[in-house]
Structures are given as C-alpha cells and as structure tokens.
Amino acid sequence: MNAIPPVRGARREAALFFLFAFVLLAAGIxxxxxxxxxxxxxxxxxxxxxxxxxxxxxxxxxxxxxxxxxxxxxxxxxxxxxxxxxxxxxLLPSLLAALGTLWLVYDLGRRLWTPRTGLYAAGALLCVVQFVYQSKRAQIDPLVTFFITAANYGLLRHFLLGPDWRAYWLGCFAAGLGVITKGVGVLALALFLPYFFARWRGWNGLARIEGGGWRWAAGALALLAAIALWLGPMLWTAQAHGTAEYRAYVQDILFHQTAGRYTDSWDHHHPATYYLVVILFSWLPLSLTYPGTFPRWRERLRARDARFLLPLAWVVLVVLFFSIPKGKRDVYIMPALPMLALVSGPFLAELIGRRWLRAASLALVVLLGSGFVGAGLWALAGHPAFAQRFAEQRGLEGGGAAMWWMLLAMGAALLAAAAIGRLRRGVQALLAGLAALWLLWSLWAYPLLNPSSSAAGVMRKVAAIIGPHAELAMVAWKEQNLLMADRPAVDFGFGRPWHEQLAAALAWQRQAPERRWVFVQGAALGPCVDRGKAVYVGHANRREWWLFRAEAVVPGCVPGPAADSGENPNAE
Incomplete structure (x- = not known):
C-alpha cells in the first residue's frame, strides 16, 4: 500500500483533531x-x-x-x-470562539514551524482546564480571547512571515472587535513592543518590511473602524435621546467600567502574585511542561529567535498589566494562554517522551481519580453534612445519590485511563481521563443540576402556584428569575433599593389584587409582608424565594430601608 502523502496526512490529522475538539466542547449544549x-x-x-x-x-x-x-x-x-x-x-458564541482560537493557534504553528507543531500547540491549548471550562460557559472571555488571538495572528503573520499587510490590517480590525467586546482587545497591540525591540536589536526570524508608512497607519484606521461599528451609532443615538439615563449609560460604559475598573477596582481583590497561582493550577496540564519548556525557551531567546520572543514577551506584558490593579480574576489573563500554547508546541513531541513528564502526568491522573472516587464513596456511604447540605440546596432527590455516582464514574474513568496508559503513556492517560471527565460533566451534571442552578425549578413552581392567568411582578430578583419566568413579568429596576422596589410592587398589586402576585427574595420581605400568609417557593441560587398576594400585605405598612440587606445587586 502506498504511503499517505504528507500534506494529505497532515490535513486528515487536523480534521480528526478539530472533530474531537468539537465533540468535547459542544457536549452538553x-x-x-x-x-x-x-x-x-x-x-x-x-x-x-x-x-x-x-x-x-x-x-x-x-x-x-x-x-x-x-x-x-x-x-x-x-x-x-x-x-x-x-x-x-x-452557548454558541463560546463554542465558535473556542474552535476559532484553536484553528488560529494551529495555523500559526503550522506556518511558523510545521503542521505537526501546529497540532501540538492547538492540542496543548485544548487540554488546559481553564480553556475548556470557560469555552463551555456563556461568558465574554472566550469571545475576547478569540478576537485577541486573531489580532495576534494577523500581527505575527506580518511581523514574522510577511510583509503581509492584509493580515496586519485584519489583525488590527480584530483588536478593535476585542475592544467592543470587553475593552481589553487593544492589548493585542502590545506585540509592537517586542517587535520594535527585536527589529532594533536585529533578531532572527523577522520579516523584511521596508517603508509602508501609510500602510502602517491604516492599521490604526482598521482598529478605529471596528470600534466605530458600535461606538458611533451608540453615541449618536444617546445624544439623540438626550436624557440623563442615556448620558449615564455612556459615562458608565466608556469610563467607569473601563478605566475606573482598572485604576480603582471595586471587587475581586487579590495580591500581585495572584496570577502565578492561576498559571500553575488553572493552566494544568500544560503547566506540567514548564520544567521542560522554560530552558528551551531560554535557548531560543539566546539564539535571538523572534518567533519565541514576540509571543513570550507579549504573554509577560499581559500578565503584568492585569497584576497591577487590585481587582483580579483568573479569566483576565486567559487571552495570554493561546500564545503560551503556541510557543510550547515545538517542544511537546520531545517532552511527551520524557520520563519525568510521563510520571507527573500519571501521578496527577491518579490523584484526581482517587479524589473523585473517595469523595463519591464518602458522600454515598458516610452521609457527611456537606453532602446533605448540598443535596438540600440543589433540590436533589435521594440525598443527591445521582451526583455522588457521577463523581464515582469520573474517578473510575480517570483511574481506568491511568491503568491502561501506565507510566509508558502517562501523558496520554491524563489527556484521555480529562476528556472523559469533561464529557461526563457535560452529559450528566448539566441536566442534574440545571433545575436549581438555572432557577428553572423555582420558576416552574411559581408558574404552578399562581396559575396560567395571573400577573407576576419581581422584587429583589436575579437575572435568572426574569429569564426563566413563563410569562412577561413586571420589574421595578434591578439596582434600585429593595424597599423602593417593594413599595412600587405593592402599589402595582393594589390595582388588581385578585390576579397579581409578587415574587420576592426572602431577605427583602421586610415587616410589610406577613410570611404566614405568603407562599414559600423554595431555595435556589443560595437564596430563599417567596410569593405573596395582596392579603399577605400588612395594612398601612410602608416599606422602609430596613428591608434592604445591603447586598451588592450584581453579586451571585
């Protein structure tokens, strides 16, 4: 039989990899x-x-x-x-953004080194716990990571493989899309700093880019054009409305939520060393390779290889940027992860064969598997207080037995992978075990935990209690309550003080007391509602929820500030 041509073989490997990535990331949707x-x-x-x-x-x-x-x-x-x-x-934006990020890393690794290196780099990214976890959630971070990686991709193709002005302009445009996604998309342009340094010092691997003054300036125009897609219509329409509400919106989103959040963070305070923990633990199992990649990066930097300087220096700049403010979250530095995976790719084939990495990978999969099995057995047989409390809060039947059996299944899958792979294939055992863990979590935990985690369960109870023809208002509500309501619900603001919401709700209810119900968080009931005449709906999202009709209202009572708990309305 004739050997498969290298190009066709590389394409088949890439197709199989992306099919696997799709199955892993889309599972549970x-x-x-x-x-x-x-x-x-x-x-x-x-x-x-x-x-x-x-x-x-x-x-x-x-x-x-x-x-x-x-x-x-x-x-x-x-x-x-x-x-x-x-x-x-x-969940679609996160899924597509994750797959797009993987492709950008693969294609850049393929162009800078070889197709196999591109696959190793993309595979390294796909195995990272933080990347998979965030890619299976509907948050902004996977999307902004994609746009920043796309910007890095365009700039690096121009700086290292160019001149490629079209890639450069597309990279600047992607950075602008990152700005209108989360504001920090402009960080991709920090790649200019190590590029200027490498060009000044004459590093190897840089493309010869002569002149092109207007072309360089067009990158700024591409950046601004992307930002203007949203900023221009928004500012024009806000000015046309001319109300205090719209002026406050512009002020808040352009200044308070960007520069204000960075210079004077009001939540998630952590020390300057916080991201070292993230890089070590949230970036497992890629972080297991650091003892092997660090000395190899040092060798390449000593050889003045710009293919390593530019991505590595940019990763350091991103981590330093987010280490300065008091407010820190692990996802803030996730956009740096694709570039770290990219420069790890050239060495992974060699490192996987090293005994120390195989041993570390096997030890990790055994540790994880033993922990899951131990926790599951303890919850099933010992009935500890934490297990009972968790089952009650989540409304799980049978003391949460299905949850604990899931932990056992996860642990068994990890230990089975370790037994099959053993030391010889320790890295493969870890990756197979993690894949099984993610699939079990997506296909088992999602439907099991959804009723309480999403507020679907408590809102179904609300619908059953008030009937199909009643009207519903909400006080001290959370977004999941309004989202999961089975009918249009009246609200009186989200950030408004609770006692003001309650007073407005009581006035609304008095207009049609026979058919109007108020859904309220227990902490906001206050003295104006008789709990003995109200209906307890249940516990969800770490809160107690109640319903009441007009007969539960204490006559003549006016809600006051004592009904407010002082809770941050955005806290979860």
Whole structure:
C-alpha cells in the first residue's frame, strides 16, 4: 500500500483533531439553561433585544445595562434568531470562539514551524482546564480571547512571515472587535513592543518590511473602524435621546467600567502574585511542561529567535498589566494562554517522551481519580453534612445519590485511563481521563443540576402556584428569575433599593389584587409582608424565594430601608 502523502496526512490529522475538539466542547449544549453568575445576565439582555427590537442599548429588565459592550449579547440574540432555542443560542458564541482560537493557534504553528507543531500547540491549548471550562460557559472571555488571538495572528503573520499587510490590517480590525467586546482587545497591540525591540536589536526570524508608512497607519484606521461599528451609532443615538439615563449609560460604559475598573477596582481583590497561582493550577496540564519548556525557551531567546520572543514577551506584558490593579480574576489573563500554547508546541513531541513528564502526568491522573472516587464513596456511604447540605440546596432527590455516582464514574474513568496508559503513556492517560471527565460533566451534571442552578425549578413552581392567568411582578430578583419566568413579568429596576422596589410592587398589586402576585427574595420581605400568609417557593441560587398576594400585605405598612440587606445587586 502506498504511503499517505504528507500534506494529505497532515490535513486528515487536523480534521480528526478539530472533530474531537468539537465533540468535547459542544457536549452538553441543549441540556441546560444559563447558570449564574454571568450567563443569565447576558442571555436575559439578548432575549430582551430579540423581544423589543432594541439591539443598540442593552436592557436588564427596565434598566439600561452598561456593564459590558453588547457584542456577546448580539451574538447570542443572532443565534436565537437562527436556531430558535435559547439553550442552544446562549452557548454558541463560546463554542465558535473556542474552535476559532484553536484553528488560529494551529495555523500559526503550522506556518511558523510545521503542521505537526501546529497540532501540538492547538492540542496543548485544548487540554488546559481553564480553556475548556470557560469555552463551555456563556461568558465574554472566550469571545475576547478569540478576537485577541486573531489580532495576534494577523500581527505575527506580518511581523514574522510577511510583509503581509492584509493580515496586519485584519489583525488590527480584530483588536478593535476585542475592544467592543470587553475593552481589553487593544492589548493585542502590545506585540509592537517586542517587535520594535527585536527589529532594533536585529533578531532572527523577522520579516523584511521596508517603508509602508501609510500602510502602517491604516492599521490604526482598521482598529478605529471596528470600534466605530458600535461606538458611533451608540453615541449618536444617546445624544439623540438626550436624557440623563442615556448620558449615564455612556459615562458608565466608556469610563467607569473601563478605566475606573482598572485604576480603582471595586471587587475581586487579590495580591500581585495572584496570577502565578492561576498559571500553575488553572493552566494544568500544560503547566506540567514548564520544567521542560522554560530552558528551551531560554535557548531560543539566546539564539535571538523572534518567533519565541514576540509571543513570550507579549504573554509577560499581559500578565503584568492585569497584576497591577487590585481587582483580579483568573479569566483576565486567559487571552495570554493561546500564545503560551503556541510557543510550547515545538517542544511537546520531545517532552511527551520524557520520563519525568510521563510520571507527573500519571501521578496527577491518579490523584484526581482517587479524589473523585473517595469523595463519591464518602458522600454515598458516610452521609457527611456537606453532602446533605448540598443535596438540600440543589433540590436533589435521594440525598443527591445521582451526583455522588457521577463523581464515582469520573474517578473510575480517570483511574481506568491511568491503568491502561501506565507510566509508558502517562501523558496520554491524563489527556484521555480529562476528556472523559469533561464529557461526563457535560452529559450528566448539566441536566442534574440545571433545575436549581438555572432557577428553572423555582420558576416552574411559581408558574404552578399562581396559575396560567395571573400577573407576576419581581422584587429583589436575579437575572435568572426574569429569564426563566413563563410569562412577561413586571420589574421595578434591578439596582434600585429593595424597599423602593417593594413599595412600587405593592402599589402595582393594589390595582388588581385578585390576579397579581409578587415574587420576592426572602431577605427583602421586610415587616410589610406577613410570611404566614405568603407562599414559600423554595431555595435556589443560595437564596430563599417567596410569593405573596395582596392579603399577605400588612395594612398601612410602608416599606422602609430596613428591608434592604445591603447586598451588592450584581453579586451571585
């Protein structure tokens, strides 16, 4: 039999890899609704876009939503318009962004080195815990990671393989799309710093780019053109409205949520060393290769290889940038992960054969498997307090037995992978075990935890209690409640003080007391509602929820600030 031509063989390997990536990342889509903290918020905004036809200014209930630019919400709404199901639409942007990021890393590795190196780099990214976890959630970070990686891709093709002005312009345009997704897309342009340094010092591997002054300037125009797709219509329309509400929206989204969040962070405070922990643990199992990749990177930098300097220096700049403010979250540095995987790719084939890496991988899979099995057996046989409390909060039947059996199955899969792979194939055992873990989580945990995690269960109870013809209002609500309601619900603001929401709800209820119900968080009931006449709905999302009709209201009582708990309305 004739050997398969190298090009055809490389294409087949790439096709099989991306098919596997699709199965792994898409598993579970359609089996759950949006889960807090961010998913219900973005999907609610997208749902209101579709229902109202107002796509330029996002709303959360009756209020304008100015925390984030609307790009992700646009894509979720577009997904709904195409597929007609929110369970599919809300996860599609993350899935497509993750697959796109993998392809960009693969293609760049293929062009800079070989097709096999590109596959190793993309595979390294796909195995990282943080990347897979975030790619299976409907948050902004996978999308902004894709746009930043696309910007890096265009710039690196120009700087290292060019001149390629079209790639450069597309990279700058992608950076602009990153800006209108989460503001930090402009960080991709920090690649210019190591590029200028390498060009000044005469490093190897740089493309010969002579002149082209107007072409360089066109990159700035491409960046601004992408930003203007949203910023121009938004500013023009806000000016046309001319109200304080729209002026506050512009002020908040352009300044408070960007420069203000960076210079004076108001949440998620961590020390400057926080990201070292993320790089070590959230980036497992790629972080196991650091002892092998670090000395090899040092050798390439000593050889003045710009293919390594530019991505590595950019990763360091991104980590330093996000280490400065007090507010830090692990996902902030996720856009640096694709470039780290890219420069790891050239060495992974060699490192996988090293005994120390195989041993470390096998030890990790055995440790994880033993931990899952131990936790599952303890919960099933010992009935510890934490297991009972978890089952009660989640409304799981049989003391959460299905959940604990899932942990056992996960642990068994990991240990089986370790037994089959053993030391000789320790790395493969770890990757196979992690793949089994992600599939079990997606196909088993999603439907099991969805009723309580998404508020679907509690809102179904609300519908059953009030009947199909009643009207519903919400006080001290969370986005998942409004999203999962089976009918249009009245709200009185999200960030408004709870006692003001309750007072407005009571006035609304008095207009038609026989058919109007108020859904309220238990902490906001206050003295004006008699709990003995109200209906307890249940516990969901770490909160107690109640319903009441007009007869539960204490006559003459006026809700006051004592009904407010002081809770951050955006907290989950």
């Amino acid at each position: 359609g089996l759950r609704d949006p889960w807090p903290s961010d998913e219900p918020r973005f999907t609610l905004v997208a749902k209101q876009m579709v229902e109202s036809g107002e796509w330029l200014f996002p709303h959360r209930g009756i209020e304008l939503y100015s925390d984030k630019p609307p790009t992700l919400m646009w894509l979720e709404a577009l997904g709904y318009e195409i597929f007609g199901h929110w369970r599919i639409a809300f």
